Amino acid sequence: MTPQIEVTGVSKAFGGVQANRDISLNVPAGRITGLIGPNGSGKTTLFNSVVGYHPIDAGSIKFEGREISKMRVPQIARLGMLRTFQQTRIYSEMDCVQNMLISLPHRREGWRTMFGRFTAEPLEKAEHLLEFVGLYDKRHLISGDLSFGQQKLLEFAMALMNEPKILLLDEPTAGINPTLINGLIDRLQRANSEFGITLFVIEHNMRVIMNLAENIYCLAHGELLAEGPPEQIQDDQRVIDAYLGAH
Amino acid sequence: MSGNATQNLLHGAILVAGIAAPFLFPNYSFQLALLWIMILFALTWDILGGQMGYNSLGNILFFGAGMYACTVVQIGLYYDVGAYTSAFGAVKVDFTPDQYFTGLFLGIAVAALLSMVLAVLFGWIVFGLRGPYFAIGTLGVAIAAGELISAWEWVGAGGGISLPTYPGEPDARANFFYFLCMASAVATFAFLKWLYSTRFKLAINAIRDDEEKAEAMGIHTTRYKTVAWTIAAFFLGISGALFGNMTGFIEPLEVAFPTVTFGIFMVLMVLLGGKGTLWGPVLGAALFHLIKEVTWTHLLGWQWVALGLLIIVNVVYFQQGILGWARDRWPELFGIRVEDRQAKAGVGQAEAAE
Amino acid sequence: MLDNLAVLSIAPVFNIQLLLDGLFIGAIFALAAYGLALVWGVMNVKNLAQGDYVIMGGYIAYSLGQIGVHPILGLPVAFVGMFAFGWIVYVLIIRRVIERDLFTSLLATFGIAIVVQQVLNQIYGPEVRTADAGLEVRTIIGGQVTVADIRIVSFVLAAALAASLILFMKRSRMGQAIRATAQDARAAKIMGIDTDRVYAFTYALNAAICGAAGVLISMIWVIQPFFGITHSIRSFVIVTAAGFGNLPGVIMAGLGLGLAEQYSGFVLGAEFQQATVVGLLVLVLVIRQIQQGRQRQVVQ
Numbered sequence: 062m063t064p065q066i067e068v069t070g071v072s073k074a075f076g077g078v079q080a081n082r083d084i085s086l087n088v089p090a091g092r093i094t095g096l097i098g099p100n101g102s103g104k105t106t107l108f109n110s111v112v113g114y115h116p117i118d119a120g121s122i123k124f125e126g127r128e129i130s131k132m133r134v135p136q137i138a139r140l141g142m143l144r145t146f147q148q149t150r151i152y153s154e155m156d157c158v159q160n161m162l163i164s165l166p167h168r169r170e171g172w173r174t175m176f177g178r179f180t181a182e183p184l185e186k187a188e189h190l191l192e193f194v195g196l197y198d199k200r201h202l203i204s205g206d207l208s209f210g211q212q213k214l215l216e217f218a219m220a221l222m223n224e225p226k227i228l229l230l231d232e233p234t235a236g237i238n239p240t241l242i243n244g245l246i247d248r249l250q251r252a253n254s255e256f257g258i259t260l261f262v263i264e265h266n267m268r269v270i271m272n273l274a275e276n277i278y279c280l281a282h283g284e285l286l287a288e289g290p291p292e293q294i295q296d297d298q299r300v301i302d303a304y305l306g307a308h
Numbered sequence: 309m310s311g312n313a314t315q316n317l318l319h320g321a322i323l324v325a326g327i328a329a330p331f332l333f334p335n336y337s338f339q340l341a342l343l344w345i346m347i348l349f350a351l352t353w354d355i356l357g358g359q360m361g362y363n364s365l366g367n368i369l370f371f372g373a374g375m376y377a378c379t380v381v382q383i384g385l386y387y388d389v390g391a392y393t394s395a396f397g398a399v400k401v402d403f404t405p406d407q408y409f410t411g412l413f414l415g416i417a418v419a420a421l422l423s424m425v426l427a428v429l430f431g432w433i434v435f436g437l438r439g440p441y442f443a444i445g446t447l448g449v450a451i452a453a454g455e456l457i458s459a460w461e462w463v464g465a466g467g468g469i470s471l472p473t474y475p476g477e478p479d480a481r482a483n484f485f486y487f488l489c490m491a492s493a494v495a496t497f498a499f500l501k502w503l504y505s506t507r508f509k510l511a512i513n514a515i516r517d518d519e520e521k522a523e524a525m526g527i528h529t530t531r532y533k534t535v536a537w538t539i540a541a542f543f544l545g546i547s548g549a550l551f552g553n554m555t556g557f558i559e560p561l562e563v564a565f566p567t568v569t570f571g572i573f574m575v576l577m578v579l580l581g582g583k584g585t586l587w588g589p590v591l592g593a594a595l596f597h598l599i600k601e602v603t604w605t606h607l608l609g610w611q612w613v614a615l616g617l618l619i620i621v622n623v624v625y626f627q628q629g630i631l632g633w634a635r636d637r638w639p640e641l642f643g644i645r646v647e648d649r650q651a652k653a654g655v656g657q658a659e660a661a662e
Numbered sequence: 663m664l665d666n667l668a669v670l671s672i673a674p675v676f677n678i679q680l681l682l683d684g685l686f687i688g689a690i691f692a693l694a695a696y697g698l699a700l701v702w703g704v705m706n707v708k709n710l711a712q713g714d715y716v717i718m719g720g721y722i723a724y725s726l727g728q729i730g731v732h733p734i735l736g737l738p739v740a741f742v743g744m745f746a747f748g749w750i751v752y753v754l755i756i757r758r759v760i761e762r763d764l765f766t767s768l769l770a771t772f773g774i775a776i777v778v779q780q781v782l783n784q785i786y787g788p789e790v791r792t793a794d795a796g797l798e799v800r801t802i803i804g805g806q807v808t809v810a811d812i813r814i815v816s817f818v819l820a821a822a823l824a825a826s827l828i829l830f831m832k833r834s835r836m837g838q839a840i841r842a843t844a845q846d847a848r849a850a851k852i853m854g855i856d857t858d859r860v861y862a863f864t865y866a867l868n869a870a871i872c873g874a875a876g877v878l879i880s881m882i883w884v885i886q887p888f889f890g891i892t893h894s895i896r897s898f899v900i901v902t903a904a905g906f907g908n909l910p911g912v913i914m915a916g917l918g919l920g921l922a923e924q925y926s927g928f929v930l931g932a933e934f935q936q937a938t939v940v941g942l943l944v945l946v947l948v949i950r951q952i953q954q955g956r957q958r959q960v961v962q
Contacts, residue, residue: 133523134520135524135527138523139526150524152513152521154516159513162510163510174507175511177507444895447895448944455940572772612776613776613780613781616776619772619773623769624766625758
């Protein structure tokens with residue numbers, strides 16, 4: 062089976078800084094893949110390259126066999142690849158339900174849906190997903206008034222509302238209260254198993270990523286350092302060195 | 309629902325007042341017609357400025373374009389436009405009532421359509437610009453349009469064009485244009501009221517709150533932005549066509565593309581009333597127009613200084629506008645639910661307790 | 663209309679005239695644009711009153727000329743006067759909009775622009791004015807090219823002012839504080855820099871630079887209460903084309919704009935001057951968008 066995302070030989074430099082060098086990796090469909098690495102190792106740069114945030118200098122990025130490295134962000138999103146942001150981004154002056162409703166997929170949008178009213182069905186779905194992330198009680202609040210952790214959950218629910226094929230999550234647990242992390246891991250896993258969404262996750266919290274991912278890539282200094290299942294990565298001397306700064 | 313009943317009552321009262329006004333105050337029918345145009349200005353500016361977060365300083369472009377398009381159609385249907393304008397109004401041509409009204413209504417239609425086409429074309433130029441670049445870019449386009457018309461001999465260049473005279477009594481003429489203005493403003497309001505109940509509103513609100521996020525979620529941002537501008541252009545084009553005919557003489561800099569008067573009034577009225585609401589622009593326009601008409605002549609040349617000061621005070625000290633202020637004060641009235649604000653202040657504890 | 667284009671190829675010496683005039687005027691454009699780049703870069707305020715400060719400076723020189731003071735002496739007066747004016751404007755208005763969204767500062771400064779131009783109009787009337795410096799006009803190259811001495815003087819003054827500004831920004835403590843604040847206002851604050859004072863100083867300095875540029879404009883060209891907006895757009899064109907961290911770029915773009923205006927004025931006619939400026943603005947913005955589009959980005 063061809064992988065859902067196929068990154069081959071991608072390099073990206075900002076000025077003189079080589080953020081990514083000749084990186085190749087695969088994200089198989091329906092699985093949870095992790096991406097780790099010390100600060101500044103080029104994880105977010107790689108994410109940004111994949112979702113079309115900036116051009117790449119060399120290499121190719123394919124989504125379901127289609128070259129996407131020249132496409133722009135909204136086009137890629139409409140193919141079914143979504144990302145969440147490290148700094149959570151929601152529509153802060155709208156309430157939660159409105160945030161959800163406008164996150165309906167935009168793949169087959171025509172004039173009629175553009176000027177259409179919302180029927181009961183998407184509303185039900187929005188409320189169901191808000192329930193799923195535990196925000197049902199707060200659904201009519203202005204989303205900007207929510208706490209940071211709640212906004213993060215809302216952003217996750219919005220992504221689910223969009224029915225993506227794959228979700229790229231940039232540090233989903235950063236800034237979240239430790240007591241809430243287990244619940245979040247559970248929801249991520251359920252999104253993967255119940256909704257069949259492929260997950261590609263950047264994570265700093267080792268405990269989280271080791272529990273979550275089936276396969277992990279580790280970056281250091283912009284290069285791919287190691288790849289393998291969690292147990293193997295955990296014991297890989299190069300990974301340990303990279304995190305301890307011996308590299 | 310009683311809320312709905314109150315609203316219908318309000319709508320009805322405004323319509324009745326609007327219809328009665330020119331008969332009650334026949335001497336002021338021009339000012340009253342202008343009030344409707346101001347309301348239309350504010351409503352259309354708010355589509356982008358308030359709902360979509362794109363602050364245009366150049367919406368006046370469509371007003372002027374509509375004005376010139378309509379005039380050219382009105383004259384061009386029956387005469388050679390170049391010959392007419394080069395005579396600088398020395399040739400007095402008479403239009404039969406039939407010719408006049410055919411020309412006028414066809415002209416209004418062309419004005420609206422041309423403005424929409426321009427919106428699509430210029431949208432392509434300016435919608436890659438964000439924030440201040442968008443504001444300055446649109447200002448530049450509007451000024452450029454005025455300058456181009458000023459140099460275009462065929463439409464009279466800087467000398468302007470006088471419009472065909474209305475075939476009837478001055479009173480009938482005043483009422484005729486008053487009701488056209490009122491109809492176009494009411495139509496704008498009704499259209500936006502419907503538009504803001506659709507998915508379209510949520511999409512442009514999403515663009516306002518975080519365009520990058522909207523793009524990342526796959527919203528067709530460029531399409532929504534262009535359509536929003538096209539809608540504004542449609543109504544502005546009509547208002548330009550009407551205003552040109554009301555004044556009877558048009559020229560590029562002061563009448564058609566007045567970037568620093570009408571162009572700024574639009575922004576100011578919306579800010580005064582409260583942007584991002586449906587009634588805010590209406591309220592702001594009514595208030596501004598009233599203040600302006602009452603005080604203007606007493607300020608003896610200093611009125612423009614007062615205008616500048618009003619902009620500064622409004623922007624610096626009262627940016628949320630009247631309705632925005634009311635919404636912050638009594639959010640429940642606007643259907644916004646707010647949690648106990650203290651809970652928000654103590655987010656940390658609340659999270660820990662969860 | 664394009665007859666003059668033929669003149670340029672028949673009599674190439676006219677090119678020298680246009681080149682010289684373009685450089686003389688472009689140097690002053692660059693000066694005002696440098697001020698805009700300063701407030702834009704340091705405090706992220708897009709000052710739409712830029713051109714009106716220039717015109718204010720011009721009227722200071724003109725007024726002094728009316729009471730018998732040589733307009734060149736207006737330079738220090740305008741510099742100091744506009745510095746004070748800028749500081750007051752900062753305290754009353756800019757300080758309150760600096761933290762808000764960008765359109766707020768744009769609109770507030772647009773309000774200031776309207777007030778300034780309308781007050782000037784009330785005081786001086788709408789006539790076009792020049793501050794007469796009373797210097798000679800000499801002809802070179804066999805009498806075909808004229809150079810007014812005042813233009814040379816103004817060019818030298820503009821260059822000297824720019825040089826001392828650069829020196830000030832590099833050497834003085836305030837200049838260093840300004841540059842630190844521009845890089846990271848929060849860090850600067852933590853390091854004990856009074857950023858509010860830095861902002862006030864920056865804004866006042868910008869007004870002073872504009873005032874000085876206005877004095878020079880009033881001596882070699884014309885001023886009128888409503889010419890400010892065109893000067894503002896000029897500054898925006900220059901800064902947008904050059905980017906605000908780029909001083910050599912600002913100077914080059916300023917001189918380039920001066921040349922472009924001289925040529926278009928000569929070829930198309932003087933009435934196209936403003937159209938040229940806004941046309942260039944739109945052009946620069948379109949080019950920037952295409953550049954950014956290649957980076958999958960937008961101009962913001």
